Amino acid sequence: MEVTVATSTSKRRMAKLKRWDAFITGHLFISPWLIGFLLLTLYPMVQSLYYSFTDYSLLEEASWVGMRNYEKIFTIDTRFYQSVKVTFLYVLGSVPLRLIAALFIAMLLAKSIRGMSAYRTAIYFPSLIGGSIAVSLLWKNIFGKEGYINQVLDLFGINGTGWINNPNTALGTLVLLVVWQFGSAMVIFLAGLKQIPQDLYEASNVDGAGKIRQFFNITLPMLSPTIYFNIVMGIIGAFQMFTPAMIITQGGPMNSTYVYALYLYERAFSQLQMGYASSLAWIMLIIIAASTSVIFLTSKYWVFYESEKGEK
């Protein structure tokens, strides 16, 4: 419905005005997020980068110390190396186990058989309550020296160790806790599985491919974008694990569960060394960014997108 009386210049001016109008309206709508991003994310990021080169205790002004925090961290801070080691062990242990559990159980749950929603509920349930402090307390009891696991082992005449008091097994119990909560990854796998066209399986049935070949040649490649997403989110989450280590083991025994987020928390909020803790935070960001970049760089070899048209 164009009214073509306007000259070309005023038309251009109108268009410019309209674009300006849209610019303002658009920014008004996204302004809550935009303000939040600028004030509560971007500005704090810049500030924490600055703090990482200072001595800062919240109560006094920050004083510039240059690279000293970083030098200390990399040269004499044994707790830093311990927490990095523990965190990597935790990430390497929990992320693959959790994903494998999530994938296989999602494949079982994707079938349409009677009573499936009851199974789904039961299996999802631990993930619902999983991250809570209450569950950490439960775990602390179950895996204690006198806990349920050892009572059961006792019935078989096995004298179990104090799982959370033994430096060799403590981290394992925390890994087990997060593997038990594979539900959110599983739900995403379920959604991904639903999007695989059934005719691919039917066609390969005709060609006589077995279940295992179908899994490796159809399911895995078709699901690879979902796997990729879950790996990245899993890694980012695992690097930040905090509550279980704080509640169940307090980082012990012998610092065997002293994860990075716990170390950072203690430096920042127990010892009020916020400059030093900011350096730790930036090192953490770089470690996470590097790890996810590695996944990203390898992704072109193993993530398959069926076509670009499906992309939003």
Add this chain to the structure above:
Amino acid sequence: MPSTFQRKNIGIHAILIVLSVLMIYPVLWWVGASLKSNQELSLPGLFPVHPMWSNFSKGWNAIPGHTFTDFYINNFELIVGLIFTTVISCSLVAFGFARLQFRLRNFWFSILMLTLMLPGQVTIIPQYSLFHHLGWVNTYLPFIVPHSLAGGAGGSFFVFLLVQFIRGIPRELDESAKMDGCSWFGIYWRIIMPLTKPALLTVIIYCFLWNWDDFFGHLLYINSVDKYTVGLALRMLNDSQSAQQWGQLLAMGLVSVVPSVIIFTLAQKYFVEGIATTGIKG
């Protein structure tokens, strides 16, 4: 081949039953343990011979000067505020990203996606310092304010989820409303919001679950007992008892997950399906 088909299903049922029991078993034990005395806790039975209902009543009053009623009221007050602010702010922002054409839109949206992956540790110290200097520590403002700015626990994720959903609503609806002289805000409020209800429900559920037990946040910002949330009260109960009353502790822990379980039961469909409709993919 109906018979082999049937047999195959029996196998799957068997696997699924074993799995379900395995997954739920710790929770069953938990229910039993919450009724046990300390002596019975060291015996391997699932349920106690003499259930100690007093674990619940004593645990409820175990923190001197307060009862868990106070902590639940605190938690619910906080969470209602967070859900309300989250729904309003995230839906406004999502509408802007999904429906309006304007310069820098794609730029801001990719920034939003990046913040999804940003570990909170990088911003937490300056944020704490900011809230400290504003005098907001030991109030609920460090939670309410970020949530009203489409941030806080889950904020960017909720915006993303709503954008995906709104993009699926046919544009013809807004076009015709616009013809009738409806403003953008009118379109948002009268057309898009009602149609976005299922996605908003998903947002409400996740907002509840993640903030009910945002332990790290509560630990940082809330430090007087009269403002404690349930999670903090549990931690206090855990730390304060020298001779641990495990039964009481487990009983109170069990009660603390009940709200999440109720929400889950009421809205189950949205849980497992909810994420699927938002089309998270790679």
